[in-house]
Amino acid sequence: MSTYFSRMGDGSAIEVTAEEIKADLIEGSEDAADRGNIPPLSKEEYQHLLDIFTTRAKFVSVEPGNEVILTYDAGTLKIRRVGVNADRTLALQIYEKLLGADTMELSHVDYSYKPVKAIVGFEQPVLEQALLSTHVPLFYGAQPNLGLYSQPDGPFPNPAELLPKGDIKGAQASYEASVEDLVQDIVYIAECMIESGADGINLDTTGAAGDADFQASLLAAEQIRAKYPEACIELGMAGEFVLGMHSELTYQGERLAGMYPHRQVKMAEAAGASIFGPVANTNTSRSAAWNLARTATFMKACCEAASIPVHPNMGMGVGGVTVNDHPPVDIVSRSSKAMTEICRLDGL
Amino acid sequence: MRGAGDLVARMQMTRGMKIKEAKAYVAEKLKVGVAELTDPVIMNEVRSELGLGEMTPVPGIAKGIEAKHNIARVLDLDINCVRKFKTRTGG
Numbered sequence: 127m128s129t130y131f132s133r134m135g136d137g138s139a140i141e142v143t144a145e146e147i148k149a150d151l152i153e154g155s156e157d158a159a160d161r162g163n164i165p166p167l168s169k170e171e172y173q174h175l176l177d178i179f180t181t182r183a184k185f186v187s188v189e190p191g192n193e194v195i196l197t198y199d200a201g202t203l204k205i206r207r208v209g210v211n212a213d214r215t216l217a218l219q220i221y222e223k224l225l226g227a228d229t230m231e232l233s234h235v236d237y238s239y240k241p242v243k244a245i246v247g248f249e250q251p252v253l254e255q256a257l258l259s260t261h262v263p264l265f266y267g268a269q270p271n272l273g274l275y276s277q278p279d280g281p282f283p284n285p286a287e288l289l290p291k292g293d294i295k296g297a298q299a300s301y302e303a304s305v306e307d308l309v310q311d312i313v314y315i316a317e318c319m320i321e322s323g324a325d326g327i328n329l330d331t332t333g334a335a336g337d338a339d340f341q342a343s344l345l346a347a348e349q350i351r352a353k354y355p356e357a358c359i360e361l362g363m364a365g366e367f368v369l370g371m372h373s374e375l376t377y378q379g380e381r382l383a384g385m386y387p388h389r390q391v392k393m394a395e396a397a398g399a400s401i402f403g404p405v406a407n408t409n410t411s412r413s414a415a416w417n418l419a420r421t422a423t424f425m426k427a428c429c430e431a432a433s434i435p436v437h438p439n440m441g442m443g444v445g446g447v448t449v450n451d452h453p454p455v456d457i458v459s460r461s462s463k464a465m466t467e468i469c470r471l472d473g474l
Numbered sequence: 475m476r477g478a479g480d481l482v483a484r485m486q487m488t489r490g491m492k493i494k495e496a497k498a499y500v501a502e503k504l505k506v507g508v509a510e511l512t513d514p515v516i517m518n519e520v521r522s523e524l525g526l527g528e529m530t531p532v533p534g535i536a537k538g539i540e541a542k543h544n545i546a547r548v549l550d551l552d553i554n555c556v557r558k559f560k561t562r563t564g565g
Contacts, residue, residue: 190513401486
Protein backbone atom coordinates (compact mmCIF):
# COMPACT_ATOMS: atom_id res chain seq x y z
CA MET A 127 0.00 0.00 0.00
CA SER A 128 1.36 3.46 -0.96
CA THR A 129 2.33 5.77 1.85
CA TYR A 130 2.83 9.52 1.83
CA PHE A 131 5.17 11.81 3.72
CA SER A 132 3.41 14.05 6.21
CA ARG A 133 3.87 15.42 9.69
CA MET A 134 2.38 15.54 13.15
CA GLY A 135 1.33 18.86 14.68
CA ASP A 136 4.72 19.09 16.41
CA GLY A 137 6.44 18.88 13.03
CA SER A 138 7.78 15.33 13.36
CA ALA A 139 7.77 13.34 10.11
CA ILE A 140 5.30 10.46 9.56
CA GLU A 141 4.41 8.07 6.74
CA VAL A 142 0.66 7.67 6.26
CA THR A 143 -1.69 5.95 3.83
CA ALA A 144 -4.43 7.78 1.94
CA GLU A 145 -7.00 6.01 4.12
CA GLU A 146 -5.32 7.26 7.28
CA ILE A 147 -5.19 10.80 5.93
CA LYS A 148 -8.87 10.69 4.99
CA ALA A 149 -9.87 9.39 8.42
CA ASP A 150 -7.93 12.19 10.11
CA LEU A 151 -9.45 14.81 7.81
CA ILE A 152 -12.96 13.72 8.75
CA GLU A 153 -12.17 13.46 12.46
CA GLY A 154 -10.50 16.90 12.53
CA SER A 155 -13.34 18.61 10.71
CA GLU A 156 -15.97 16.97 12.90
CA ASP A 157 -14.10 18.11 16.01
CA ALA A 158 -14.34 21.73 14.83
CA ALA A 159 -17.97 21.30 13.80
CA ASP A 160 -18.85 19.90 17.22
CA ARG A 161 -17.02 22.62 19.16
CA GLY A 162 -18.20 25.55 17.04
CA ASN A 163 -21.68 24.22 16.21
CA ILE A 164 -20.88 24.74 12.53
CA PRO A 165 -21.09 22.45 9.47
CA PRO A 166 -18.22 20.01 8.79
CA LEU A 167 -16.48 20.04 5.42
CA SER A 168 -18.22 18.48 2.41
CA LYS A 169 -17.21 15.24 0.63
CA GLU A 170 -15.74 17.33 -2.20
CA GLU A 171 -13.68 19.37 0.27
CA TYR A 172 -12.37 16.21 1.97
CA GLN A 173 -11.34 14.93 -1.46
CA HIS A 174 -9.64 18.25 -2.26
CA LEU A 175 -7.68 18.12 0.99
CA LEU A 176 -6.77 14.49 0.32
CA ASP A 177 -5.46 15.47 -3.12
CA ILE A 178 -3.31 18.18 -1.51
CA PHE A 179 -1.88 15.77 1.08
CA THR A 180 -1.16 13.03 -1.46
CA THR A 181 0.67 15.29 -3.87
CA ARG A 182 4.30 14.12 -3.93
CA ALA A 183 5.61 17.64 -4.49
CA LYS A 184 7.33 19.27 -1.55
CA PHE A 185 5.85 22.70 -2.28
CA VAL A 186 2.29 23.22 -3.56
CA SER A 187 0.39 26.37 -4.49
CA VAL A 188 -2.82 27.81 -5.92
CA GLU A 189 -3.56 28.41 -9.60
CA PRO A 190 -2.52 31.80 -11.07
CA GLY A 191 -5.17 34.39 -10.26
CA ASN A 192 -6.18 32.79 -6.97
CA GLU A 193 -3.37 34.25 -4.87
CA VAL A 194 -4.14 36.20 -1.71
CA ILE A 195 -2.23 38.95 0.07
CA LEU A 196 -0.28 38.73 3.29
CA THR A 197 -0.45 40.95 6.34
CA TYR A 198 2.25 40.56 8.99
CA ASP A 199 2.28 41.03 12.71
CA ALA A 200 5.33 42.34 14.53
CA GLY A 201 7.71 42.17 11.57
CA THR A 202 10.20 44.64 12.97
CA LEU A 203 10.23 42.73 16.24
CA LYS A 204 10.76 39.35 14.62
CA ILE A 205 13.77 40.42 12.62
CA ARG A 206 15.50 41.26 15.92
CA ARG A 207 14.27 38.01 17.45
CA VAL A 208 16.20 36.00 14.86
CA GLY A 209 19.36 37.94 15.58
CA VAL A 210 19.41 40.25 12.56
CA ASN A 211 20.70 43.50 14.00
CA ALA A 212 18.67 45.77 11.78
CA ASP A 213 17.22 49.14 12.66
CA ARG A 214 13.43 49.04 12.32
CA THR A 215 13.23 51.13 9.15
CA LEU A 216 15.88 48.90 7.62
CA ALA A 217 13.86 45.88 8.75
CA LEU A 218 10.80 47.24 6.95
CA GLN A 219 12.86 47.72 3.78
CA ILE A 220 14.22 44.17 4.05
CA TYR A 221 10.70 42.76 4.31
CA GLU A 222 9.47 44.96 1.47
CA LYS A 223 12.33 44.63 -1.01
CA LEU A 224 13.99 41.31 -0.16
CA LEU A 225 11.03 39.27 1.09
CA GLY A 226 8.38 40.88 -1.15
CA ALA A 227 5.97 41.69 1.69
CA ASP A 228 2.57 43.08 0.67
CA THR A 229 2.16 45.04 3.91
CA MET A 230 4.31 45.63 6.96
CA GLU A 231 3.94 46.57 10.59
CA LEU A 232 6.12 48.81 12.70
CA SER A 233 6.22 47.67 16.29
CA HIS A 234 8.13 48.16 19.51
CA VAL A 235 10.17 45.29 20.90
CA ASP A 236 7.97 45.32 24.05
CA TYR A 237 4.97 44.46 21.87
CA SER A 238 2.08 45.79 24.00
CA TYR A 239 0.16 49.08 23.94
CA LYS A 240 0.82 49.93 27.60
CA PRO A 241 4.64 50.16 27.40
CA VAL A 242 4.41 52.09 24.11
CA LYS A 243 2.36 54.82 25.81
CA ALA A 244 5.38 56.17 27.67
CA ILE A 245 7.56 56.35 24.56
CA VAL A 246 5.04 57.14 21.87
CA GLY A 247 6.79 60.42 21.11
CA PHE A 248 9.86 58.41 20.14
CA GLU A 249 7.83 55.94 18.09
CA GLN A 250 6.08 58.52 15.94
CA PRO A 251 9.20 59.94 14.24
CA VAL A 252 10.35 56.41 13.41
CA LEU A 253 7.00 55.74 11.74
CA GLU A 254 7.04 59.10 9.95
CA GLN A 255 10.52 58.53 8.53
CA ALA A 256 9.75 54.93 7.59
CA LEU A 257 6.69 56.13 5.66
CA LEU A 258 8.93 58.37 3.54
CA SER A 259 11.16 55.54 2.37
CA THR A 260 8.82 52.56 2.02
CA HIS A 261 6.03 51.73 -0.45
CA VAL A 262 3.79 49.04 1.05
CA PRO A 263 0.94 49.86 3.47
CA LEU A 264 2.40 50.30 6.94
CA PHE A 265 0.58 49.36 10.11
CA TYR A 266 1.54 50.28 13.66
CA GLY A 267 0.72 47.39 15.92
CA ALA A 268 0.93 45.88 19.38
CA GLN A 269 -0.93 43.51 21.66
CA PRO A 270 -3.69 44.73 24.00
CA ASN A 271 -2.16 42.47 26.68
CA LEU A 272 -4.65 43.08 29.49
CA GLY A 273 -2.45 41.15 31.90
CA LEU A 274 -0.19 44.18 32.24
CA TYR A 275 -2.94 46.05 34.11
CA SER A 276 -3.06 43.79 37.18
CA GLN A 277 -0.59 43.61 40.07
CA PRO A 278 2.38 43.38 40.18
CA ASP A 279 2.64 44.87 36.67
CA GLY A 280 -0.36 47.20 36.94
CA PRO A 281 -2.63 49.02 39.37
CA PHE A 282 -5.50 46.55 39.78
CA PRO A 283 -5.80 43.45 41.99
CA ASN A 284 -4.65 40.29 40.24
CA PRO A 285 -7.66 38.15 39.19
CA ALA A 286 -5.41 35.07 39.16
CA GLU A 287 -4.92 35.57 42.90
CA LEU A 288 -8.53 36.50 43.65
CA LEU A 289 -10.18 33.61 41.79
CA PRO A 290 -8.49 30.80 43.81
CA LYS A 291 -9.71 32.55 46.95
CA GLY A 292 -13.26 32.43 45.67
CA ASP A 293 -13.45 36.21 45.24
CA ILE A 294 -15.21 36.05 41.89
CA LYS A 295 -16.81 39.47 42.17
CA GLY A 296 -13.45 41.01 43.07
CA ALA A 297 -11.78 39.37 40.08
CA GLN A 298 -14.54 40.53 37.76
CA ALA A 299 -14.30 44.09 39.11
CA SER A 300 -10.55 44.04 38.47
CA TYR A 301 -11.05 42.91 34.88
CA GLU A 302 -13.66 45.63 34.32
CA ALA A 303 -11.35 48.34 35.68
CA SER A 304 -8.48 47.02 33.54
CA VAL A 305 -10.66 47.22 30.43
CA GLU A 306 -11.21 50.95 30.95
CA ASP A 307 -7.47 51.70 31.21
CA LEU A 308 -6.54 49.43 28.31
CA VAL A 309 -9.08 51.04 25.99
CA GLN A 310 -7.67 54.48 26.81
CA ASP A 311 -4.12 53.34 26.08
CA ILE A 312 -4.95 51.65 22.76
CA VAL A 313 -6.98 54.61 21.53
CA TYR A 314 -4.32 57.12 22.57
CA ILE A 315 -1.55 55.30 20.72
CA ALA A 316 -3.75 54.68 17.68
CA GLU A 317 -4.55 58.39 17.50
CA CYS A 318 -0.87 59.29 17.67
CA MET A 319 0.09 56.82 14.95
CA ILE A 320 -2.76 57.72 12.60
CA GLU A 321 -1.86 61.40 13.03
CA SER A 322 1.71 60.45 12.11
CA GLY A 323 0.47 58.86 8.88
CA ALA A 324 0.05 55.15 9.62
CA ASP A 325 -1.95 53.24 7.01
CA GLY A 326 -3.50 51.06 9.67
CA ILE A 327 -3.60 50.04 13.32
CA ASN A 328 -3.17 46.39 14.25
CA LEU A 329 -4.61 45.02 17.47
CA ASP A 330 -2.69 41.77 17.55
CA THR A 331 -3.36 38.73 19.73
CA THR A 332 -6.61 40.12 21.09
CA GLY A 333 -8.36 38.03 23.71
CA ALA A 334 -5.07 36.64 25.02
CA ALA A 335 -6.17 37.42 28.58
CA GLY A 336 -9.72 36.28 27.94
CA ASP A 337 -13.07 37.95 27.36
CA ALA A 338 -12.06 41.22 29.05
CA ASP A 339 -9.08 41.51 26.70
CA PHE A 340 -11.36 40.93 23.71
CA GLN A 341 -13.98 43.38 25.00
CA ALA A 342 -11.33 46.09 25.46
CA SER A 343 -10.11 45.54 21.90
CA LEU A 344 -13.63 45.86 20.51
CA LEU A 345 -14.34 49.01 22.52
CA ALA A 346 -11.02 50.51 21.41
CA ALA A 347 -11.73 49.69 17.77
CA GLU A 348 -15.13 51.32 18.13
CA GLN A 349 -13.59 54.56 19.43
CA ILE A 350 -10.85 54.62 16.80
CA ARG A 351 -13.45 54.09 14.06
CA ALA A 352 -15.62 56.89 15.43
CA LYS A 353 -12.74 59.37 15.27
CA TYR A 354 -11.13 58.09 12.06
CA PRO A 355 -13.81 56.74 9.69
CA GLU A 356 -11.23 56.08 6.94
CA ALA A 357 -8.56 54.35 9.07
CA CYS A 358 -7.78 50.67 8.66
CA ILE A 359 -8.14 48.66 11.87
CA GLU A 360 -6.95 45.05 11.82
CA LEU A 361 -8.08 42.91 14.72
CA GLY A 362 -6.32 39.57 15.12
CA MET A 363 -7.16 36.92 17.68
CA ALA A 364 -4.94 35.13 20.20
CA GLY A 365 -6.76 31.80 20.15
CA GLU A 366 -9.63 29.99 18.49
CA PHE A 367 -12.20 30.72 21.16
CA VAL A 368 -12.59 33.47 23.74
CA LEU A 369 -11.61 32.37 27.22
CA GLY A 370 -14.23 33.27 29.83
CA MET A 371 -11.88 34.62 32.47
CA HIS A 372 -14.55 37.13 33.55
CA SER A 373 -17.31 35.08 31.91
CA GLU A 374 -20.13 37.63 31.93
CA LEU A 375 -18.76 40.38 29.70
CA THR A 376 -20.75 41.30 26.61
CA TYR A 377 -20.41 43.44 23.51
CA GLN A 378 -23.57 44.79 21.90
CA GLY A 379 -25.61 42.34 23.93
CA GLU A 380 -23.57 39.27 22.99
CA ARG A 381 -21.70 37.28 25.65
CA LEU A 382 -18.07 37.11 24.56
CA ALA A 383 -16.89 34.07 26.52
CA GLY A 384 -16.78 30.94 24.41
CA MET A 385 -17.12 32.64 21.03
CA TYR A 386 -15.55 30.86 18.05
CA PRO A 387 -14.28 32.65 14.88
CA HIS A 388 -17.61 32.78 12.98
CA ARG A 389 -19.15 34.75 15.88
CA GLN A 390 -16.00 36.72 16.75
CA VAL A 391 -15.93 38.23 13.24
CA LYS A 392 -19.43 39.66 13.71
CA MET A 393 -18.22 41.41 16.87
CA ALA A 394 -15.20 42.77 15.00
CA GLU A 395 -17.47 44.07 12.23
CA ALA A 396 -19.80 45.71 14.74
CA ALA A 397 -16.82 47.45 16.36
CA GLY A 398 -15.68 48.84 13.02
CA ALA A 399 -12.70 46.61 12.26
CA SER A 400 -11.54 46.64 8.63
CA ILE A 401 -9.80 43.23 8.62
CA PHE A 402 -10.29 40.28 10.98
CA GLY A 403 -7.62 37.71 11.81
CA PRO A 404 -9.14 34.52 13.24
CA VAL A 405 -7.12 31.72 14.81
CA ALA A 406 -7.37 27.94 14.99
CA ASN A 407 -4.80 26.35 17.27
CA THR A 408 -2.61 23.40 16.28
CA ASN A 409 -2.78 20.20 18.35
CA THR A 410 0.78 18.87 18.47
CA SER A 411 -0.27 15.28 19.14
CA ARG A 412 -2.56 15.03 16.09
CA SER A 413 -1.56 14.82 12.43
CA ALA A 414 -1.21 17.74 10.04
CA ALA A 415 -4.24 16.44 8.14
CA TRP A 416 -6.37 16.42 11.31
CA ASN A 417 -5.23 19.94 12.20
CA LEU A 418 -5.70 21.38 8.71
CA ALA A 419 -9.21 19.97 8.25
CA ARG A 420 -10.16 21.26 11.68
CA THR A 421 -8.73 24.71 10.90
CA ALA A 422 -10.39 24.89 7.47
CA THR A 423 -13.75 24.05 9.06
CA PHE A 424 -13.48 26.93 11.52
CA MET A 425 -12.18 29.36 8.89
CA LYS A 426 -14.73 28.44 6.24
CA ALA A 427 -17.56 29.23 8.68
CA CYS A 428 -15.85 32.49 9.64
CA CYS A 429 -15.36 33.61 6.03
CA GLU A 430 -18.95 32.75 5.14
CA ALA A 431 -20.19 34.87 8.04
CA ALA A 432 -17.88 37.79 7.33
CA SER A 433 -18.65 40.93 5.37
CA ILE A 434 -15.13 42.35 5.97
CA PRO A 435 -11.86 40.85 4.64
CA VAL A 436 -10.61 37.88 6.67
CA HIS A 437 -6.88 37.12 7.10
CA PRO A 438 -6.54 33.96 9.22
CA ASN A 439 -3.41 33.65 11.32
CA MET A 440 -1.01 31.21 9.63
CA GLY A 441 2.26 30.37 11.27
CA MET A 442 3.89 28.52 14.09
CA GLY A 443 1.13 26.71 15.95
CA VAL A 444 -1.88 28.25 14.22
CA GLY A 445 -3.71 27.90 10.91
CA GLY A 446 -2.93 24.23 10.39
CA VAL A 447 0.81 24.92 10.59
CA THR A 448 3.07 22.85 12.80
CA VAL A 449 4.43 24.16 16.10
CA ASN A 450 7.98 25.00 15.08
CA ASP A 451 9.96 28.24 15.07
CA HIS A 452 10.73 27.59 11.42
CA PRO A 453 7.71 25.72 10.01
CA PRO A 454 8.46 23.24 7.18
CA VAL A 455 7.50 24.48 3.73
CA ASP A 456 5.65 21.24 2.85
CA ILE A 457 3.06 21.89 5.55
CA VAL A 458 3.01 25.68 5.25
CA SER A 459 2.33 25.48 1.52
CA ARG A 460 -0.30 22.75 1.90
CA SER A 461 -2.07 24.67 4.62
CA SER A 462 -1.93 27.93 2.66
CA LYS A 463 -3.30 26.30 -0.51
CA ALA A 464 -6.07 24.49 1.35
CA MET A 465 -7.13 27.52 3.36
CA THR A 466 -7.18 29.75 0.29
CA GLU A 467 -9.12 27.32 -1.91
CA ILE A 468 -11.60 25.98 0.62
CA CYS A 469 -12.26 28.95 2.88
CA ARG A 470 -12.46 31.73 0.26
CA LEU A 471 -10.41 33.94 2.53
CA ASP A 472 -9.01 37.37 1.61
CA GLY A 473 -5.47 37.12 2.90
CA LEU A 474 -3.21 35.35 5.33
CA MET B 475 6.05 44.69 -4.51
CA ARG B 476 7.18 41.85 -6.79
CA GLY B 477 3.62 42.07 -8.11
CA ALA B 478 0.68 44.15 -6.97
CA GLY B 479 0.03 42.70 -3.51
CA ASP B 480 0.63 46.05 -1.81
CA LEU B 481 -1.92 47.70 -4.11
CA VAL B 482 -4.54 44.99 -3.52
CA ALA B 483 -3.87 45.28 0.21
CA ARG B 484 -4.56 49.02 0.07
CA MET B 485 -8.02 48.38 -1.40
CA GLN B 486 -8.86 45.91 1.36
CA MET B 487 -7.54 48.29 4.00
CA THR B 488 -9.21 51.48 2.80
CA ARG B 489 -12.38 50.31 1.09
CA GLY B 490 -13.01 47.03 2.90
CA MET B 491 -12.99 45.14 -0.40
CA LYS B 492 -12.90 41.36 -0.35
CA ILE B 493 -10.06 39.77 -2.29
CA LYS B 494 -11.84 39.26 -5.63
CA GLU B 495 -13.22 42.79 -5.70
CA ALA B 496 -9.89 44.29 -4.64
CA LYS B 497 -7.95 42.40 -7.34
CA ALA B 498 -10.49 43.31 -10.02
CA TYR B 499 -10.33 46.98 -9.01
CA VAL B 500 -6.53 47.12 -9.13
CA ALA B 501 -6.37 45.14 -12.39
CA GLU B 502 -8.78 47.57 -14.03
CA LYS B 503 -6.85 50.63 -12.81
CA LEU B 504 -3.55 49.15 -14.02
CA LYS B 505 -5.14 47.87 -17.26
CA VAL B 506 -3.89 44.29 -16.73
CA GLY B 507 -5.55 40.93 -16.15
CA VAL B 508 -6.14 39.64 -12.61
CA ALA B 509 -3.73 36.73 -13.12
CA GLU B 510 -1.04 39.22 -14.21
CA LEU B 511 -1.09 41.02 -10.85
CA THR B 512 1.35 38.46 -9.46
CA ASP B 513 3.57 38.23 -12.54
CA PRO B 514 6.81 39.99 -11.59
CA VAL B 515 7.87 40.50 -15.20
CA ILE B 516 4.65 42.21 -16.27
CA MET B 517 4.19 44.07 -13.02
CA ASN B 518 7.70 45.48 -13.00
CA GLU B 519 6.97 47.06 -16.38
CA VAL B 520 3.58 48.36 -15.22
CA ARG B 521 4.98 49.74 -11.98
CA SER B 522 7.81 51.39 -13.90
CA GLU B 523 5.46 53.03 -16.42
CA LEU B 524 3.10 54.33 -13.71
CA GLY B 525 5.79 55.25 -11.15
CA LEU B 526 4.41 52.96 -8.45
CA GLY B 527 7.78 51.94 -6.99
CA GLU B 528 9.93 48.98 -8.02
CA MET B 529 11.89 46.26 -6.31
CA THR B 530 15.08 47.56 -7.90
CA PRO B 531 15.03 51.34 -7.62
CA VAL B 532 17.07 52.42 -10.62
CA PRO B 533 18.17 56.09 -10.69
CA GLY B 534 15.50 58.66 -11.36
CA ILE B 535 12.36 56.64 -10.65
CA ALA B 536 9.72 57.51 -8.05
CA LYS B 537 10.63 55.97 -4.72
CA GLY B 538 9.03 55.83 -1.28
CA ILE B 539 6.64 58.71 -0.65
CA GLU B 540 7.01 59.85 -4.27
CA ALA B 541 5.72 56.49 -5.50
CA LYS B 542 2.90 56.58 -2.96
CA HIS B 543 1.70 59.88 -4.47
CA ASN B 544 1.40 58.03 -7.77
CA ILE B 545 -0.30 55.02 -6.14
CA ALA B 546 -2.92 57.33 -4.60
CA ARG B 547 -3.59 58.96 -7.98
CA VAL B 548 -3.67 55.76 -10.06
CA LEU B 549 -5.90 53.88 -7.60
CA ASP B 550 -8.02 56.97 -6.86
CA LEU B 551 -7.24 56.45 -3.22
CA ASP B 552 -6.62 58.56 -0.14
CA ILE B 553 -3.31 57.55 1.47
CA ASN B 554 -2.89 58.96 4.96
CA CYS B 555 0.84 59.75 4.77
CA VAL B 556 0.52 61.24 1.28
CA ARG B 557 -2.19 63.59 2.49
CA LYS B 558 -0.04 64.59 5.45
CA PHE B 559 3.00 65.07 3.19
CA LYS B 560 1.02 67.49 1.02
CA THR B 561 -0.26 69.36 4.08
CA ARG B 562 3.22 69.67 5.59
CA THR B 563 4.80 70.81 2.34
CA GLY B 564 2.02 73.26 1.48
CA GLY B 565 0.95 71.11 -1.47
